[in-house]
């Protein structure tokens with residue numbers, strides 16, 4: 129097992145059961161400038177001094193002040209692959225969250241060190257499925273006599289420990305772009321799937337893309353004895369969803385969709401599949417972060433888009449496409465609070481330390497976990 133960033137989740141956000149407890153706050157005006165302008169010059173100078181020895185990855189949900197220093201931007205899997213394709217860079221600075229840095233460490237060469245500028249940058253969704261909880265769940269499935277029928281599938285947004293667990297049990301990792309292909313593969317192999325840790329991506333894919341009914345799905349709660357399910361429910365279910373969700377996407381509601389449709393005539397509602405089922409069924413289009421970006425880029429001038437994903441990305445899309453009316457789906461602003469822990473002061477601190485020859489905040493996955501996690505990642509790459 130890898131060492132967790134900390135024993136407790138960074139944010140106790142509803143313990144995976146109550147998205148309504150995670151509402152943001154109203155922000156009536158413009159946000160203040162994020163950082164001291166002198167830091168921009170310091171970041172530039174440190175990066176220039178480091179040259180090709182450092183490769184900075186920037187996830188789409190990062191702040192503008194950080195993303196300007198990224199050598200490449202993308203979703204978590206694309207970024208890990210880009211880092212692996214740059215073995216000449218011994219230092220990978222991952223501006224994203226902890227599970228992403230772990231994936232990069234798994235996929236990069238042994239001499240490459242992956243650095244997370246702030247160790248507090250976790251992910252509330254990944255924190256909702258711990259290794260011990262998932263081991264306990266598997267015991268429950270064995271007691272119910274269904275474990276042999278179950279293929280575990282984990283979303284990329286999970287810890288290395290969970291990816292390792294899935295690899296050890298013959299399962300696969302998926303992204304929001306290939307979840308259907310991963311599930312098709314899993315159901316060709318077994319009768320049931322345990323989908324970790326995002327119940328919404330699992331449910332939305334099963335119901336909207338594979339023709340399952342909502343009754344084919346049950347939700348396993350790690351906070352309840354036996355997951356809160358009877359053995360019979362586990363035997364009857366085709367899809368066993370882990371009770372986890374994204375604290376950003378889980379906050380959009382059907383009311384957000386109804387409200388924007390009432391306010392903006394002709395608006396197109398475009399949401400990420402981590403949103404709740406009632407939201408994606410009310411939306412016009414559903415897709416991964418990359419899909420959202422491509423859709424806005426390809427949209428006709430003058431069209432209106434209410435986008436249900438992280439606010440940093442939506443604001444950048446709006447600024448990059450002034451000929452289109454791009455807005456955040458909800459009236460209440462909400463950044464991913466853990467993604468936003470990576471700010472310019474942390475990036476400058478990390479880069480200047482490297483210039484001095486000091487390597488801070490290295491993320492390392494132990495070899496046993498990495499081998500099993502790699503098996504699940506390789507299986508994803510081999511999906512038909």
Ligand code: SF4
Nearest residue numbers: 251252374375376464
């Ligand atoms: S946006 Fe959601 S899934 Fe992504 S890092 Fe933040 S909490 Fe985790």
